[in-house]
Amino acid sequence: MKIRSALIRIHWLLATQFGFDPLKLLRSLRGVSRYLHDLSAFRKGYSGRILLKPCLQDWHGEGGTTKNEYFWQDLIVARKIFEANPSRHVDVGSRVDGFVAHIASFREIEVLDVRPIHAQVPGVVFRKVDLMQPFAEGYCDSLSCLHAIEHFGLGRYGDALDPDGYNRGISNMAKLLKPGGRFYLSVPIGRERVEFNANRVFEPFTIIERAEAAILHIEELTVVPRTGQFYQAQLNEKGLSQLARVAYNLGIFVFTKQKP
Numbered sequence: 001m002k003i004r005s006a007l008i009r010i011h012w013l014l015a016t017q018f019g020f021d022p023l024k025l026l027r028s029l030r031g032v033s034r035y036l037h038d039l040s041a042f043r044k045g046y047s048g049r050i051l052l053k054p055c056l057q058d059w060h061g062e063g064g065t066t067k068n069e070y071f072w073q074d075l076i077v078a079r080k081i082f083e084a085n086p087s088r089h090v091d092v093g094s095r096v097d098g099f100v101a102h103i104a105s106f107r108e109i110e111v112l113d114v115r116p117i118h119a120q121v122p123g124v125v126f127r128k129v130d131l132m133q134p135f136a137e138g139y140c141d142s143l144s145c146l147h148a149i150e151h152f153g154l155g156r157y158g159d160a161l162d163p164d165g166y167n168r169g170i171s172n173m174a175k176l177l178k179p180g181g182r183f184y185l186s187v188p189i190g191r192e193r194v195e196f197n198a199n200r201v202f203e204p205f206t207i208i209e210r211a212e213a214a215i216l217h218i219e220e221l222t223v224v225p226r227t228g229q230f231y232q233a234q235l236n237e238k239g240l241s242q243l244a245r246v247a248y249n250l251g252i253f254v255f256t257k258q259k260p
Contacts, residue, residue: 005247024057031056067228069250070098073146076222076230076252077184078102084182086142092131092173093148100124110140114159130159132168134175141181145173147250150187150199166200167210174214177257183216189223189243189251203244204233207253216255224250 015021035054043050065071074095081089081103090110094100096117103109104123111117112129119126129135132152151157153165162168170185177183188201195201208218221233223243233239233251243249 027060028056031059034059067226069224069226069228070095070147072224072228072230073186073250073252074099074102076224077144077146077186080184080254081142081144082106084142086140086182088140089142089144090140090176092143092145092169093151094144094146096121099144099146115157131172132159132162132165134172137175138178139176141178142184143173143177143181144184145169146184146186146252147188149185150202154194154197154199156197156199166202170207170210171214174211174216174257177216179257179259181257182219183211183255183257184252185211185255186250186252188248190246190248191244201248202251204240204251205244207251208240211253211255215258215260217258219254219256221254222252224252 011021011023015024031054035056039050039052078099085107088110089103089107090112091100091103092112093114094111096111100109100111104121108123108125110125110127112127112131112135114128114130116128117126149166149169152159152169153162155161159165173183185207187207188199189204189207190201192203192206193201204221211218218235221235222230223233224230226248233243243251
């Protein structure tokens with residue numbers, strides 16, 4: 001298991017940080033013979049000009065993927081917001097080409113991010129805001145932050161280095177909500193650690209305790225394993241302890257802002 005974990009990390013480093021994906025190379029090499037065979041067969045029935053632009057891997061894939069945790073996260077939370085129909089929804093740092101686009105397809109959304117976004121998108125207002133610093137109070141009745149708080153304070157996206165950045169972020173985001181407002185927060189959960197400077201992984205207890213300190217009450221926790229088969233976690237000591245012992249899952253927390 002340790003060897004497999006090490007190989008996964010090495011592959012991630014080579015593919016995402018240095019632009020070399022050995023698995024992709026192997027899949028491409030496997031497709032060369034089929035490409036040449038198909039090209040030869042196509043030429044026999046076509047007399048026009050052909051430009052070569054080989055796509056060597058698409059034979060082996062499905063029509064689309066539903067195993068990615070971002071797919072399920074974006075879909076699950078977007079459906080919850082659609083059903084809740086809040087007056088004003090604000091997002092902090094979630095994926096623009098996934099979750100934000102989902103929401104903008106049926107309602108207005110305001111996006112706060114430490115990085116500038118200059119695009120003009122119908123239904124979306126972008127603001128450059130660092131949520132490790134106070135921004136506003138009672139600003140909205142619905143708030144999301146998906147796969148983002150684990151990066152706060154690690155400097156990966158140009159934010160200031162701050163070992164307590166995630167805690168400040170949760171506190172400042174809680175202030176954005178009006179009493180009764182709902183907060184959708186997703187983070188990696190499992191054995192607690194910092195994987196510098198990529199992200200943190202939190203024990204579920206850590207997130208719940210920080211949220212409770214900010215007058216947020218947990219309503220539910222959806223767990224999305226890497227397989228994509230999501231389920232509702234038991235919000236008790238036993239259920240949360242089990243989640244804290246595994247290496248990694250994605251946790252989607254739903255909190256409600258309490259009255260002071």
